[in-house]
Amino acid sequence: MSTVSDDPLYRDPSLAQFYDTANRWGPDFDFCMKLAAGANSALDLGCGTGELTAALAATRDVTGVDPAAAMLDIGRARPGGDKVEWIEGDARTVRLGQKYDLIVLTGHAFQVFLTEEDQRAALATIAAHLSPIGRFVFDTRNPGFLGQHDVRHSKVRQLEHVELGAIEASDESHYDETSGILSYENGYRVLSTGERFAGRSKILYTPRDKLAAMISDAGLTVDAWHGDWEGNPFQAQSREIIPVGRLA
Template sequence: MTDPADDRLYRDPALAQFYDVANQWGVDFDYCVSLASDAISVLDLGCGTGQLASALARNQKVTGVDPAAAMLDIARRRPGGDKVAWVQADTRSVRLGERFDLIVLTGHVFQVFLSDEEQKAVLATISAHLNPDGRFIFDSRNPRLRTWEGRNRHNSLHRLEDPQLGTIEAWNEPSYDETNNVLTYENGYTVLGSGQTVSATAQIRYTFQEELAAMIEAAGLVVERWLGDWEGNPYRPEAREIIPVGRLAYTPSSKFCETDSRSGPIKVVC
């Protein structure tokens, strides 16, 4: 079983400092804030540096879970970070002993889990922590678009501006394995003012919508809406994103009752 916390992009403070400037929030942030408006409690799985969790904590009770200490160190220092319950733990196995009105996994966190077994474990965590009337949402890039093709260090080179670090040159170079749908990529950064250069590789998995739907159903969850982007448009085969919004397929208090029929015992939910 792979451990996302082992990726230097997340555990190394020298690399974690670039995460926010390289991963700017936009309509995804706004959509999640809107979705949380009726929630009392929110669980942010794979919360990273805690931008969303800290913002939601102004109005909701928020718990943020991430395996990377370097990311959580940034999250704790963030304005509003003192209002969030930060938990360093693995999303696949964490069990907090409580349930939440909304569970979010943003920033394509779901893709850092590289096999069916690992992704099923994440979905089991969602199921174990969701209130009977709660909702979950996460995003995964659509593999049908094959957006990695043709991308390399040269043509991905771009500049970022950071208030503390100044001008940064960043690049990304991917390599896709067709046998397991895993993308291995290198992210690199050079701070032009100091000349500091750091880089590291990480991996993500691309899961097709049909496969994802089957895993979600097997986890005891049901999708109410499939979105294709964070503007709220419905999923279609050519959509850039695969975003399920759903709930529990049953309530934790449901139980199976045995009854008889002419064809033998059957199970019904009561």
């Protein structure tokens, strides 16, 4: 089993501090909040800085699991963070002895698992924690969408950090079509001081059919495959692969 918890982008507090600036509340979190209606409990695997986790916890019991202490520290400090049970743990192996009505992995957390073995272990964790009425949802980027674009990608954005002011966020990536691994570097330059922070990481892209087989092998079934967080049906060239399912 590889060690994904060593990822500097999440483990290093000097990089984790930029996560919320670069990743804002979006349609993914809206979708999960709607799906949570009627759920008395929720488990957020790979919860990160916990913006969604804390929102879910306003009206139900919520556990957030992530191996990166720096990310969890941000979650604990946010408004509503005191209502969440935060667990420093690994989604491949964690066993909480509880069942949940909703299990989410957002922000493409499923893609941090770089081997099929790791993906299967994460799916087994979902199956082990779903209540009889429970549902799961996660997102993973569609290799069919990426296949239509350049394998090399570079983007620079100017963003506003709540404490550091204006920052320049850069994202450089390279996709290897054979392995399905995208290697990338995220950099953040604080414009007032010129200080730059950067970290490299990798994520895995998985075709829908392969994912469907693994989900089934885990004892899960999918009620709907979406191709984006607006809820449109999955198509071969959708940007996202988003299964919503439950125990088989």
